[in-house]
Amino acid sequence: MLYAFHEMQKSLGAPLRFMAEMGMTWAQSEGNPWKHSPPSDLLAATSELTIRLTKEYPKQPFGIHSVVVDGHTHAVEETVIAEKPFCQLRRFHKVGATNEPQVLLVAPLSGHHATLLRDTVRSLVQDHDVYITDWRDARIVPLAAGVFHLDDYVAYVIEFLRLLGPDVFVMSVCQPTVPVLCAVSLMAAANDPHRPRAMIMMGGPIDTRVNPSSVNNYATKHSLDWFEQHVVSPVPAKYAAFGRRVYPGFLQHYGFVAMNPGHHAKSHWEYFFSMLRGHDPADSAAHRRFYDEYNAVLDLDAAYYLETVQRVFQEHHLPRGLMRVDGHAIEPAAIRDIALMTVEGGADDISCPGQTYAAHGLCSRIDDARREHLLVEGCGHYGIFSGSRWRNLVYPAIRDFIARERDTRRARPPVGSGNGRTTRRNGAR
Numbered sequence: 001m002l003y004a005f006h007e008m009q010k011s012l013g014a015p016l017r018f019m020a021e022m023g024m025t026w027a028q029s030e031g032n033p034w035k036h037s038p039p040s041d042l043l044a045a046t047s048e049l050t051i052r053l054t055k056e057y058p059k060q061p062f063g064i065h066s067v068v069v070d071g072h073t074h075a076v077e078e079t080v081i082a083e084k085p086f087c088q089l090r091r092f093h094k095v096g097a098t099n100e101p102q103v104l105l106v107a108p109l110s111g112h113h114a115t116l117l118r119d120t121v122r123s124l125v126q127d128h129d130v131y132i133t134d135w136r137d138a139r140i141v142p143l144a145a146g147v148f149h150l151d152d153y154v155a156y157v158i159e160f161l162r163l164l165g166p167d168v169f170v171m172s173v174c175q176p177t178v179p180v181l182c183a184v185s186l187m188a189a190a191n192d193p194h195r196p197r198a199m200i201m202m203g204g205p206i207d208t209r210v211n212p213s214s215v216n217n218y219a220t221k222h223s224l225d226w227f228e229q230h231v232v233s234p235v236p237a238k239y240a241a242f243g244r245r246v247y248p249g250f251l252q253h254y255g256f257v258a259m260n261p262g263h264h265a266k267s268h269w270e271y272f273f274s275m276l277r278g279h280d281p282a283d284s285a286a287h288r289r290f291y292d293e294y295n296a297v298l299d300l301d302a303a304y305y306l307e308t309v310q311r312v313f314q315e316h317h318l319p320r321g322l323m324r325v326d327g328h329a330i331e332p333a334a335i336r337d338i339a340l341m342t343v344e345g346g347a348d349d350i351s352c353p354g355q356t357y358a359a360h361g362l363c364s365r366i367d368d369a370r371r372e373h374l375l376v377e378g379c380g381h382y383g384i385f386s387g388s389r390w391r392n393l394v395y396p397a398i399r400d401f402i403a404r405e406r407d408t409r410r411a412r413p414p415v416g417s418g419n420g421r422t423t424r425r426n427g428a429r
Helices: 002-028 038-054 114-124 150-164 177-189 214-221 224-231 249-259 261-277 281-294 302-314 358-362 388-406
Strands: 066-069 072-084 087-094 102-106 129-135 169-173 198-202 245-247 339-345 371-377 421-426
Touching: 002 038, 038 261, 072 150, 087 114, 087 150, 102 114, 102 150, 114 129, 114 169, 114 281, 114 388, 129 150, 150 177, 150 302, 169 177, 169 388, 177 198, 177 358, 198 388, 214 302, 224 302, 245 302, 261 281, 339 358, 339 388, 371 388
Parallel strands: 102 129, 102 169, 169 198, 198 339, 339 371, 371 421
Antiparallel strands: 066 072, 072 087, 087 129
16 A cells, blocks of 8 residues: 555656646746746746656766876776675776775665765775675565565675675675674684675664664664554565565655754755755755755665564664574674774764664674774764765775775784774764
8 A cells, every 4th residue: 555655646746747847848948038037937946846856766876987086087997796686786996906905885775775875985986996785676676586684685795795805894884784793793703714804884773772863762662563564565566576565765765854854844945045046056956966866765675674673673683692694693702803993973863873883892802903983073874974074084084994904914813802992083964
């Protein structure tokens, strides 16, 4: 019913969108004798806002074709190096660059496409050979490909690490901090020769019992049956995944907006007046770029979604020592010769400060000299991986951490105290 209701809404909105497109065409037409008059400006602004509020937003391209390093422009090549039913592994590589540190960037599978980390990739590729997990929309993955579980996510990470290892640096943003820590723990326990050199974890729910956010409280307030009954829906016949049970992207988008409706309403209102008055085209373009990405969402396989809600947010399996993957116990204390860096935003209201830092306590046998924690004061969730705070504060710290660890010979260190080094940086949200 959820998907059927959504499709009905789209159908009902189609005539309104068609009228807005007609209005836009007339307002901008050279044949319009009142083209530059206030009524035409009002018609154009109203039509464009209506179109943007009612249209579907497809996945955006990464669009990273070049980067500037030390005043020199370098072409960037984007390729797909591995294909899985629910994921592509993409590589971003400066043409002609050699012997750069390899970074596996594990993107969140929590509603938005991996292109949300475009700014993260653009910074990383300046100094690194970058690989990113580009998750597929579950509504386009046929049922014949099977169901996707949280354990499958962990298996994907292990497979990609083995493909790139052993000197790869694995970096996880938000939700994947948990499956990445599970994957690395399993590889460390098995003394896998392709285990990564270091882990970088950013704004993730390692232990959501610490300083719980409204998102965490929402997950614990409702039962798993409630989530299954109210937010899971089969994919309708018009899509390749007909019959697959999913948590639909449009529901996730409603949730994203509902977290801060006033902010989004103000942003659209200011965009409307900016178009109406012809003020600062750069601001209008920035608004379009942001919402073209923010409004592009994907469906999640219901099995993966419900297991994540239960095991990560409701029952806290990882910090309680209860996490098992494919029957194997997850023991972060098995990690000894892999460095750890955690990054948190002081004003993060999705993964609040302390939740990611909890990884240090779990990875108790990493030597203190090989662990670091960065807390960016005043920085929100998105600011730790995108925008000026990311580029000016977070990325330089990560780049230096990678460079330092790359020069560290892999050896089995003594047992550490698990406290790590903490660095605080200032930064606006």
